[in-house]
Amino acid sequence: MGKKQITLKDIAKALDISISTVSRALKDLPEISEETKIKVRKFAKEHKYKPNVLALGLRTNTNNTIGIIIPEIVHYFFSSVLSGMQEEAEKEDYNIIICQSNEDQLREVKATQILLSAKVCGILASLSKTTTEFDHFQEVIDNDTPLVFFDRICTGINTDKVVVDDYNGSYNATEYLISTGCKRIAFLGAGPNLAISNNRRMGYEDALRKHGMPVDKTIMPICDTISLAKEVVPELLLRTNRPDAFFAINDEVASSCINIIKSFGYHVPQDISVCGFTNGNIAEATDPSLTTVDQRGHELGTIAMELLIGRLKGKEKKEGVVNKIIRTKLIVRESTK
Amino acid sequence: MGKKQITLKDIAKALDISISTVSRALKDLPEISEETKIKVRKFAKEHKYKPNVLALGLRTNTNNTIGIIIPEIVHYFFSSVLSGMQEEAEKEDYNIIICQSNEDQLREVKATQILLSAKVCGILASLSKTTTEFDHFQEVIDNDTPLVFFDRICTGINTDKVVVDDYNGSYNATEYLISTGCKRIAFLGAGPNLAISNNRRMGYEDALRKHGMPVDKTIMPICDTISLAKEVVPELLLRTNRPDAFFAINDEVASSCINIIKSFGYHVPQDISVCGFTNGNIAEATDPSLTTVDQRGHELGTIAMELLIGRLKGKEKKEGVVNKIIRTKLIVRESTK
C-alpha cells in the first residue's frame, strides 16, 4: 500500500548484489548466472518493479512517445483519425500525447513547443484553419524531430504527408451525381485557406468540365457550417434557376441542406439530390439517409502513425519525402437519385 | 539545422561559467548578477534552449503528465469529455497521454500498466463495458497515483468520481414527455452491465410512478444500437397498444427510431414523441430535430480534470473521497410535442 515504486537500487540492496547485476539479470543477459537471474526476477515481480521510463529517456534522450496536434477532437473525422493513431501506436508500444489547437494558430505554436520540450520522438500534425505562418513546424524539423502532416497539410514544409484523396473523392461524387441525371449541382465549400477545400472544389469543377457542364461560380458559395447553410441554401432555392443537387463539404452541412430543402416543399432526392463528405454518424440519421464520401479517418490515422514510426525505426536511411494518399469511397444511400 | 537540443552544459561552456549559474540565471534567482542573467538569457534564446523535461522528471520522480483511459474516442460523448480534459490540462500546464480500452478489459489493464510505468502523476478512467474485475485500478491506488473515475465508475474502488446525473436527466425527460400528454412511453435501454443504464431506467420508472402511470416491462426492451432499433421498434409499433412516445438511451437509437416511425406513416411528434440522450451532432440532423438530454461531456471532462489536478496540487491534505455530479439539461427541439 502506498509504496513508492521500487528501483534497481532497492533490489540490489535487498539481494546484496550490485545494481548492474540486477540490471543485467532483468535483461536476461547471458553472462549472469541462472541462479542470480531467478532470484532477481522473483524479487522484481513480487515488488512490481517497473523500469523508470524517465531515467531511460534521459539516457537515450528520447521516450517512446509521439505527439499529436489536432484541430478539434470533437469531430467525427478527427476522432476517427485519433482512434486509428492510438491503436497503431499502442501496437508498436508507443504512447501518444495529444494537443488540441482548436483551430487557433497561437495554440498550435504552443503545442509544438510543448511537444518539443516533452522530447517526443516524433510529431503528427494537422493544420488549424487559421494557420498562415509555419515557422513553428520548420523548427520541429530543424530540431531533428520527425514530422508527418496529416489531412490538412502544409506544402511549404519539406516533410512526409498523408492526405485524403479529396480531389478524386469530390470528382467521383460529382460524376455520380451527373450520372443520376443532375444538371445543376451546387457546391457548398469552405474558404480558400485550406488545401483540402480547394482540392474538393477542383475535383468538382473538373468533373463538371469533363461532362461538358458549365462551372458556375454563383452556385459555389462558401458554406461550411450549419448556420451558413441556413442563410445560403434558402437563397439558392429561391432562384429561378435553382440547383437540382447540392454537394456539401461536410455531412453537417449536407444534413442541414436536406432539412431546408424539405421545408421548401421539395423532395430529396426526387427533386433535389444531396451529397455530403465525411460519412460520419450523421449520415444514417438524416431522412433520407445521406449519400456521402467516406473519408476513412481511422485508416488515415493508422497509416500516418505507421509512416512516422517507420521513420523512427529506420532513422538512418533518409529516403526522400513520402506522400501518401488515402483513397476515399463514395457511400451511396438515399439522398441521391 | 538538425542541431541537437542545447543543454545547460553547452551554455555554460560557451559562456565560460558554471552550469549552476546558468540554471540559476534562467530561473531569475536574485543572487545572480544582472549582467550574467542577460548574457545567459540571450544565448539561451538564440539557441532555443528548452529544459529537458526528462531530466526534471527524473529528479522529482514525476512529469507533469496525466493519463486518460477512455473506452472509445470515436463517440460524441467521449470525444467531448476528452476535449474538456485536454483544455483544462493545458490551462494548468499538464500534458495528457491517452489510452483507449476499446471496451476490452484486457486492454484496460494494459493501459493502467502503461500509464503507471510512464510515471504519470494521475489517472482519469472510464470503465470498459466488459470490465468485471478491478484489481488493476486498486494497483493504481496502491501505487500512490491519484485516480479519478468519470462517467462509468467503479463503486468498489475508494477514490474520486465524476458522473453524469443520469437518474435525474432521465427523470426530467420522462416527466417532460408526460407533461406534453404522452400516456405510454417506451424506454429503449441498454443491458444491466453499466450503472448508467440502470440509473436512467430508474429515473424513467420513478417519473412514471410519480405521475401514477404504470411501469410496463413489455415496453422497456434492451435497444441501444441502431441495428437493435430496426428489430425492436417496428415490433412495438405494430402492437394494438402502441407507445405514443419513445425515450431512447442515446441519440443514434432515437434518430433511427424517428425514421422508423415515419416509415410507418406516423407523424413525429404529433402521433409519437421521441426523446434521445446525449445531445450529439446527430440531434440537429434528424427531421424533426431531436429533443434530447444534454450530457455535458465537455464540462464533465473539465471538472474531472480539475478534481484530479486539485488532488495533485494539494497532495497532502487528504480529504475524503469526492463524488461530483454533472447536472444534465433537457434540450427541447421538435421531436416532442
Next chain:
DNA sequence: GTGAAAGCGCTAACAT
C-alpha cells in the same frame, strides 16, 4: 559472473 564508475540534464545543498 559480478562490481565500480561514469554519464544522461538538471537542481539544490554546500562551499567559497
Next chain:
DNA sequence: ATGTTAGCGCTTTCAC
C-alpha cells in the same frame, strides 16, 4: 555572485 558536488534511475564500459 558563482562554483562544486551529489544524486534522481538506469545502462554500459571497463575492471577483476
